[in-house]
Amino acid sequence: MRKVYSRIIQISGDVITVEAKGVANRELAEITTSRGKSLAQVIRLDGDKVYLQVFAGSRGVSTGDEVRFLGHRMQVSFSDDLLGRIFNGSGIPRDNGPALAENVVEIGGPSVNPAKRIIPRKMVRTGIPMIDVFNSLVVSQKLPIFSVAGEPYNELLARIALQAEVDIIILGGMGLKYDDYLYFRDTLEKYGALSRSIFFVHTAADPTVECTMVPDMCLAVAEQFAVTGKAILVLLTDMTNFADSLKEIAITMEQVPSNRGYPGDLYSQLAARYEKAVDFEGSGSITILAVTTMPGDDITHPVPDNTGYITEGQLYLKNGRIEPFGSLSRLKQQVNDKTREDHRTVMNSMIQLYADYKETKEKEAMGFQMTRWDRKLLKYGEMFEKKMMDLSVNIPLEKALDLGWEIMADCFTPQETGIKTEMIEKFWPQGRNEGRDVEEEGEDAEEAGAAEVNDVLEVDSGREGDEIVEEALSDDSVPGPPESADLVTKEVN
Amino acid sequence: MSVRTGHIAGINGNMLVVDFADFVVQNEVAYALTGKERLKSEVIRVRGKKAELQVYENTEGLKVGDPVEFTGELLAVKLGPGLLTQIFDGLQNPLPEIAEKCGFFLKRGFYIEPLSDKKDWEFTPIAEVNQKVRAGDYLGKVPEGIFDHYIMVPFEMRGEYEVISVAAKGSYKITDNIAELKDSRGQKYNINMIQVWPVKIPIAAYREKLKPEEPLVTKVRIIDTMVPIARGGTYCIPGPFGAGKTVLQQITSRNAEVDIVIIAACGERAGEVVETLKEFPKLIDPRTEKPLIERTIIICNTSSMPVAARESSVYTAVTLAEYYRQMGLNVLLLADSTSRWAQAMREMSGRLEEIPGEEAFPAYLESRIASFYERAGIVRLNNGELGSVTIGGAVSPAGGNFEEPVTQATLKVVGAFLGLSRERSDARRYPSIDVLDSWSKYKSFVDPEQIAYARGLLVKSAEVDQMMKVVGEEGTSLADFIDYLKGxxxxxxxxxxxxxxxxxxxxxxxxxxxxxxxxxxILTARLKLRDKDAARSFFHEIRQIFRNWNSAPWESDEFKKLEKSLRKRVAEISDLPITGSGRKDAGESGQEVRNEKDTEEAEDNGDAKENGRDTKDKKTVNKKETKDTARSGPV
Incomplete structure (x- = not known):
């Protein structure tokens, strides 16, 4: 039995200071208060002074309470018995099941040797075109969902969890609203996935320190399962709450804050967790999907900002859709050349055109006349948003690619898409109206815009700049339909 | 000499406070002992009888009262044959060998010698007996992959020495003596193939440092043409996350025309290093026809590895680069990312409770960054040959905002600034270098007048684009619109x-x-385009051909064919000659062709900015008229 100390000399925030000898850094202690027992962890040593963060919070701790050091660091039990169970941030069951104590492993272990990593190469199919086509999720990827409060990020997370082909789902909830926790539990149960899931849940009402333990608990368990050959999907929601808890403790410890009160080591702290995502050669893997809520939709806020530098891309959830801009899967290039040969072409072309659409949309909003090209883009953008971006769309990758070609062919001629000729020849849907309907529909209304300055003129870029401008303005316009339409049609045929 | 020891008095994160007995040396290496583990640390501050140490490892489990051993040596790397192709951590431990011994995970306190003393090297003597030598002079050489690895007089040996003996041609291990030297007082020194050099001190065993002037070809068009870098120069790549810093660094590491590439992955994603690590052995360097890994060293201290070693990793990398520069080689050091290194300094500074500077970075941030980049340079060696170290550092500014301290401190000291923009990367325009924001003090190999012309068009195009956002396409003149399309x-x-x-x-x-x-x-041809739609579809069309052309192998039949069809299409509506300009040899002879044709434009464009302003003024006047025209047109 280890010695019991009862000289608490300072209580500040959730950190207490006790005088003790022979205590190791990061060691666990148990503190017995009038409210019961709680775990605490050593976070700093200064001579005989030992600083401990109390998991259950310091409320009700008396200076005469007993502190017993346990001689080991934070641990979690690991076995198949974990499956289907729900715990809190200290590893105590919250589902009325039995506590697990055998086969314990320490959390927050050393990082994987980079020389032992392998290049990720397996795609995780989700059935969501905005992910599968444009930002493919890859085994061993760490991908956050950047989102504003109020967006359906937990629903998205749950849907990916259900549809992704993995062996075990581990959910880490941090500062989770109680109903969100129930939503996850009930959804996974409803679709029969609860029996292959493990929950570590810290709800918004639970003590702060437990929040900081959740990712380490999840990932320590995930790591153990992964080395036994299992494919693990870890869902963490919400990492901003995790960072806020770190901030709270750092401030209590009187650390010099770096950016908006967050501690200077925020990057390292987040990286230590996210970098646990790995694909073990000849064994299992860990894929991490995390939610990072952005206060005020501000991507430069320290939490999303640091996260973005660590993770392999991000999904940007806005207005109930995964935005193609701002979303990025850095690993998609590893897999999207092995799916279908037109995957990259469709991905790139559709995004570039969608970017053009966005610009046109802005112009339209400012009341400018729409040219023929603008109207094509508008049609395209609307189709894209409706048929591809909507989160309710649930189709396999190949169908989504075909759909992409159809949308493009409905709106444009092959040249306008800028796609390489060989791809056009192979994949351009035959017998579509090739983007001409817009022109016909809008011909009359459009004449004004298209024919505004359709005089033939010579332009010699920059030289004689003055003349050009004048020439362009000389009002002897040649009436009649613009030649370009004919030209384009000719090329197509 | 007995080992100096001390005892831990306090632990705060990766910082230890240690009581010591006799004396300590600032920046000396010390080991904190716990159980069987020896954790490497460095003395970073001394106050009274307490020394403060940063530990290069996780400090979990250390206790107050645990012993600490001081070594008296500064943090140093071992230099010698066998460095190439290796993958080291920030403290020069070979990671693959650690993996062999420890499996999937790194193990704290586990250190391995960076150079193997088992391997035999074919030594050829160069120095002769009685020859006078000084630090950095070649004593002999061994083949290391595709290079001659010179065994030099150790850099730390000051003054002149006389060669007493040199080993005969034959096979030696790195620990074997290969020469004996004598100083002016008759003291003798045995030299083997290993040198130990403290990482934070530059190697300066050369005659003089020169001005970087020769372009370093990266084969990335936007860099080489618009914002070139020079051999022995420095450049930085700041950019928000996702803008493609790392990809750009990877491309450069593959294609740049240098002898040796050293990649310092400092506090970034492990996955990215893995790509390099697994691909380089397979990729063949077209210049040497050997796998790229043979010219590469990787220093890898990724984000989840101990923070303090991040700082040492950039110094380790630059020291290795300087070492190979001493052999007359051109070395490119790619550091990704220097911001993580700065953050490591910030973390430590916070634990030391130093008075924080801007955004809590320490006050010495700027001088540290400056002295790091200053270690680049092209130098004339003792034997008159040239060697260079070029440093390219990625910067990851918080919030993508270039005003933050690390970017600003870096911009002050580098020769080229390759700023990446979120807008370009969002629009999938890669490499996402914003040419108009970026700058370079170095010269490109492409004709400067042509570059100036293109830059002028890009400026104009951006202006027109801005203007169109306000006045709309219909409010823009056709000439402006065509300039926009050209940009x-x-x-x-x-x-x-x-x-x-x-x-x-x-x-x-x-x-x-x-x-x-x-x-x-094409840009200077007189184009006959009747309206904006015609212009747009014309440019769409020739864009297609040009892009196909870009994918055609250099000087292949397809290349020629596509060039012809490109010319043909442009010639149909302009005065562009269908046959090429005859500029096959691209160099000097081409200049004449261009000169007789385009002198006017070039001059015109020399002061593109002024012109830009002129046109702008005119535009504002013309805008109204154009609008009127548009309105009255169909009536």
Whole structure:
């Protein structure tokens, strides 16, 4: 039995200071208060002074309470018995099941040797075109969902969890609203996935320190399962709450804050967790999907900002859709050349055109006349948003690619898409109206815009700049339909 | 000498406070002992009888009262044959060997010698008996992969020495003595193939440092043409996350025309290092026809590895670079990312409770960054030959905002600034260097007048684009609109480059000169376009051909065929000659062709800015008229 100390000399925030000898850094202690027992962890040593963060919070701790050091660091039990169970941030069951104590492993272990990593190469199919086509999720990827409060990020997370082909789902909830926790539990149960899931849940009402333990608990368990050959999907929601808890403790410890009160080591702290995502050669893997809520939709806020530098891309959830801009899967290039040969072409072309659409949309909003090209883009953008971006769309990758070609062919001629000729020849849907309907529909209304300055003129870029401008303005316009339409049609045929 | 020891008095994160008995040396290496583990640390501050140490490992489990041993040596690396192809952590431990011994995970306190003393090297003597030598002079050489690895007089030996003996040609291990030297007082020194050098001190065993002038060809068009870098120069790549810093660094590490590439992955994603690590042994360097890994050293201290070693990793990398520079080689050091290194300094500074500077970075941030980049340079060695270290540092500014301290401190000391923009990367325009924001003090190999012309168009195009956002397309004159399209065209067919296309991935110097010349001809041709739609679809069309052209192997039949069809299409509506400009050799002879044709434009464009302003003024006047025209047109 280890010695019991009862000289608490300072209580500040959730950190207490006790005088003790022979205590190791990061060691666990148990503190017995009038409210019961709680775990605490050593976070700093200064001579005989030992600083401990109390998991259950310091409320009700008396200076005469007993502190017993346990001689080991934070641990979690690991076995198949974990499956289907729900715990809190200290590893105590919250589902009325039995506590697990055998086969314990320490959390927050050393990082994987980079020389032992392998290049990720397996795609995780989700059935969501905005992910599968444009930002493919890859085994061993760490991908956050950047989102504003109020967006359906937990629903998205749950849907990916259900549809992704993995062996075990581990959910880490941090500062989770109680109903969100129930939503996850009930959804996974409803679709029969609860029996292959493990929950570590810290709800918004639970003590702060437990929040900081959740990712380490999840990932320590995930790591153990992964080395036994299992494919693990870890869902963490919400990492901003995790960072806020770190901030709270750092401030209590009187650390010099770096950016908006967050501690200077925020990057390292987040990286230590996210970098646990790995694909073990000849064994299992860990894929991490995390939610990072952005206060005020501000991507430069320290939490999303640091996260973005660590993770392999991000999904940007806005207005109930995964935005193609701002979303990025850095690993998609590893897999999207092995799916279908037109995957990259469709991905790139559709995004570039969608970017053009966005610009046109802005112009339209400012009341400018729409040219023929603008109207094509508008049609395209609307189709894209409706048929591809909507989160309710649930189709396999190949169908989504075909759909992409159809949308493009409905709106444009092959040249306008800028796609390489060989791809056009192979994949351009035959017998579509090739983007001409817009022109016909809008011909009359459009004449004004298209024919505004359709005089033939010579332009010699920059030289004689003055003349050009004048020439362009000389009002002897040649009436009649613009030649370009004919030209384009000719090329197509 | 007995080992000096001390005892831990306090632990705060990765910082230890240690009581010591006799004396300590600032920045000396010390080991904290716990159980069987020896954790490497460095003395970073001394106050009274307490020394403060940063530990290069996780400090979990250390206790107050645990012993600490001081070594008296500064943090140093071992230099000698066998460094190439290796993958080290920030403290020069070979990671693959650690993996062999420890499996999937790193193990704290586990250190391995960086150089193998088992391997035999074929030594050829160079120095002769009685020859006078000084630090950095060659005593002999051994072949290391494709290079001659020179065994030098250790850099720390000051003054002149006389060679007493040199080992005969034959096979030796790195620990075998290969020469004996004598100083002026008759003291003798045995020299083997290993040198130990403290990482934070530059190696300066050369005659003089020169001004970097010769371009370093990266085969990335946007860099080589618009914001070139020079051998022995420095550059930085700041950019928000996702803008493609690392990809750009990877492309450069593959294609740059240098002898040796040293990659310092400092506090970044492990996955990215893995790509390099697994691909380089397979990729063949076209210049040497050997796998790229043979010219590469990787220093890898990724984000989840101990923070303090991040700082040492950039110093380790630059020291290795300087070592190979001493052999007359051109070395490129790519550091990704220097911001993580700065953050490591910030973390430590916070634990030391130093008074924080801007954004809590320490006050010495700028001087540390400056002295790091100053270690680059092209130098004349003792034997008159040249060697260079070029440093390219990625910067990850918080919030993508270039005003933050690390970016600003870096911009002060580098020769080229390759700023990446979120807008470009969002629009999938890669490499996403914002040419108009970026700058370089170095010279490009492409004709400067052609570059100035293109830059002028890009400026104009951006202006027109801005203006169109206000007045709309219909309020823009056709001439302006065509300039806008031309700017876009330069971007789409030349500045953007597809790293996943086998051919487009790397554009050689000759090809860049040639293609840029053709592009210049297209840009300066008198185009007959009747309206904006015609202009747009014309540029769409020639964009298509140009892009296909970019994917055609240099000087292949397909290359020639596509050039012809490109010219043909442009000639149909302009005065562009269908046959090429005859500029096959791209170099000097081409100049004449261009000169007789385009002198006027070039001059015109020399003061593109002024012109830009002029046109702008005119535009504002003309805008109204154009609008009127548009309105009255159909009536």
């Amino acid at each position: 876009e065209y330069i971007d789409e067919v030349y500045l953007q480059q597809n790293a996943y296309d086998k051919v487009d991935d790397a554009t050689s110097e000759d090809r860049q000169k040639y293609v840029f010349n053709v592009l210049h001809e």
